[in-house]
Amino acid sequence: MTPELRRSVRQGLIGGAVVLYLASVGMLVAFDARAIITNVVNFATVLIVITFAAFGYLAGRPGKGGEPAQPFLLAGAVTGAVAGATVGVVAVLVDFLITGLEWDVRSMWTSVSPTLMELLSFGQSPIVGALLMTLLGFTAGLAAGSLHLATTITRKVILLGLMAFVFGALGAPLFKVMLDGMHIPNRWLFDRDGLTITGAIVLFAAFGLARLGSFRVGGPRQALLKVPGTSEKNLRWVISVLALLGIAVLPWIVNDFVSDVLGFVGLYILLGLGLNIVVGFAGLLDLGYVAFYAVGAYSVAILTARSSYLVGGSVTAPAVAGYTNFWVAVPITILIAVVIGVAIGAPVLRLRGDYLAIVTLGFGEIIRTLVLSDWLKAKFGGPQGLTEVAAVPFFGLNTRDPQILYYLIYAFAGLALFISYRLKTSRVGRAWAAMREDEDIAEGMGVSVIKYKLLAFATGAAVGSLGGAFFAAKLSVANPGSFTLLVSINVLAVVVLGGIGSIPGVVVGSLVLVGLPELLREFGEFRLHIYGAILIAIMILKPEGLIPDKRRALELHQPDHQPEKSVLSAEATEGIQ
Amino acid sequence: MTTQSAAGSRYRLFLERFPVRRFVLVLLALVIAYGGAAGSIATLRAGRFSGEVWANLFISGVARGSVYAIIALGYTLVYGILFIINFAHGEVFMAGAFTAYFVAVGLASKGMLESNPIISIGILFVVSSLVSMGVAILLERIAYRPLRGAPRLVPLITAIGASLFLQYTFRGFYGANARAYPTIPAIQGTWEIGSFPVQKVHLISILGAVALWLVLFWIVERTRVGREMRAVGEDREIAALMGVDVDRTIVFTFGIGGALAGAAGILYVFLFNQVIFTMGFFPGLKAFTAAVLGGIGSITGAALGGLILGILETVGPNLFLDGAGVPSPNQLIPIVAFGILVLVLIFLPGGFLGAPDDKSRA
Structure with a gap:
């Protein structure tokens, strides 16, 4: 067996294992419900x-120096076929366990349902199904491998077309709602929850051609600059204005549900921006960020909820008469959050980065446990939490309406965005960056590390509590179930995906991680599963995130523990960067 | 700034120099010490619990603590050679115990658990250890190996991702419901030690943990591979130059930590009787607390930390809080664990038996 063949077979086995994994955690069956092209192909099959294609593509990658390490077509096809065969063989074995040995596999592997078995064998008998699966792998691998023969442009055009087609199909329900909202006829494009055949071809062709067109003039940006009278500067203006306009009209072209989801995205943008200050700017990994979210929600609830002991009629002597207004409660909330942020931050600031993370996590759990306990039930309402939080009063508008609250949330998100940008380039931001890169040197340069760390904690806490305040006003409850550790991890995932320290990254991260799973029901179930995978994959493949912050990216590509470096090796690493 | 009044600048100076951190620390220490002491005295005065109850709480604390100690060994071993916190270790522990559940059900349906308890418990230990070991090795290969030499926070974020990923993977495999382990009649009930009844499961957990700890101690201190582990922990590059296969040693470390976690999973099931896909998270965090408490990197420290934490968890809330008039103090157990974690890291970052490592602070 030649090394090339061995590599292909190994890749194929891994590819098969990946498909089997997707099957055994139930993703395939769940995604089978989502059509890509209605009545033709479902997302499970596409997945x-x-x-198969991805592993075929990787296996067929040419070696260094442009010389093919092996025949592409063969490598891709072998990989695909091996992957398909692996899946097929395992499916046959499992089928034998179920029908031959009458072992109730499902009592252990809950996902091994008849639907799954049918899916894996394409509705045929197991053996035929396995052969079909191998054939599918062979074809997909061959096609993917042959992409390497095409020119770069052709390859990119085809890939973009395919991506547009898959994402267009997955987002079909959302796009349909939007097009309906704008009264654009779309029956020819979308059919219920997938694309029509025409739609698939149109999407593929449109995006493919657009990419091809932009290649001709050297990229989309250059294409726009070619238009007479444009320059870098006014192009940026135009884009900003268009983005603002888009945000402004969005709620009116989608339905209430989507507006509601967008509201949540806005909340996560707020939270993400807050955490980004702590993690991204100051380099302090805070895993208890949910604590501030909770503080915000509970403070507003205590100050404005009818069920609060301060407000409610059942308590004999309410400290605050009647309803406190949301706008009165917010500054108080922020103040409380800042105090708590400093109180949590102060004792732990001397700790090493990873210890700091765990301690903040501990603080988050302590706060949640306290809120849940019988001991403080009179104050925080125990597991039920505080209900009937007053809505945000705003010129007599009904702010429970997601389309109205949307604007309020995004106004504050915009404010946080502005503050983030200003902080980042300010003296404070530079002090944070210095501290993040090397604490001792920063201290030596006259940066008061304690002061700036506390400042980071306090700012992060203030922004986070604002998110919590809106959360409570939006849902009209504050209960401990909403403030689990998972929220901290979700926000962290948002920041990490977009790029640690990157402000636009937070926006993109929130849209992708909070918006998409809400809209794609089938994904919702696997949301945390996918978050976990994203955290691992991003850190390994692209630690600077989707929209990297330049300075941060440089830091991340600099090995932390350099071995005792001679002058020579230090120069050498500098030379590389 | 030059035209500032003298009083103003003195005030600013005070603000600049004010030792915020130390002030908060001292305040915190005083409050906790006062609270603990006042609560304990009140509880003991009220005399709601007899001596036997305290003794029982203590023993169940030791049993619980032994399980924490064995899980903590996994954190300590990995930290000792890679200096990363393997946040997903709790999920490694869950994987074994959850998988062994199905073996236990199979054995129970064949009547093996009743007729041959020792053999079946042995099978459970082996299955659980092997599964956990496999998961730990895969984890190292996929999630941690590509990140050697990355800034410290990078593997930590990966570890958090891995923790979530493993939890939901096993949820996908085995379902989202909690499942009760079949009972093993041979280990129900109590043994009389002197005239004092001790629950069999408690004693078995303690003895099992001691045995596991001794095995590990022997491996690390007396075998070749143990010496290699210590060498890699000391200095990876020099160890490699001396002919140690670093990758293999790291895989071995993860494997052995995983196997211990799997075994601890069975001990845990003896005590708590239930498996669910989220079961690993909090024991994992508590075991981490135990490892930090004892001094991370130290094998003896892990055992010590586990025991202290276990005892504080069972005895603590009743002793400190009951007398203070806190209703249902056992709800507040997580606060004990995390409170200890926070306090230890603040006041004694090296733990009891570890060296406070200032050089690696970053």
């Missing part, structure tokens, strides 16, 4: 094909 299998994508996996």
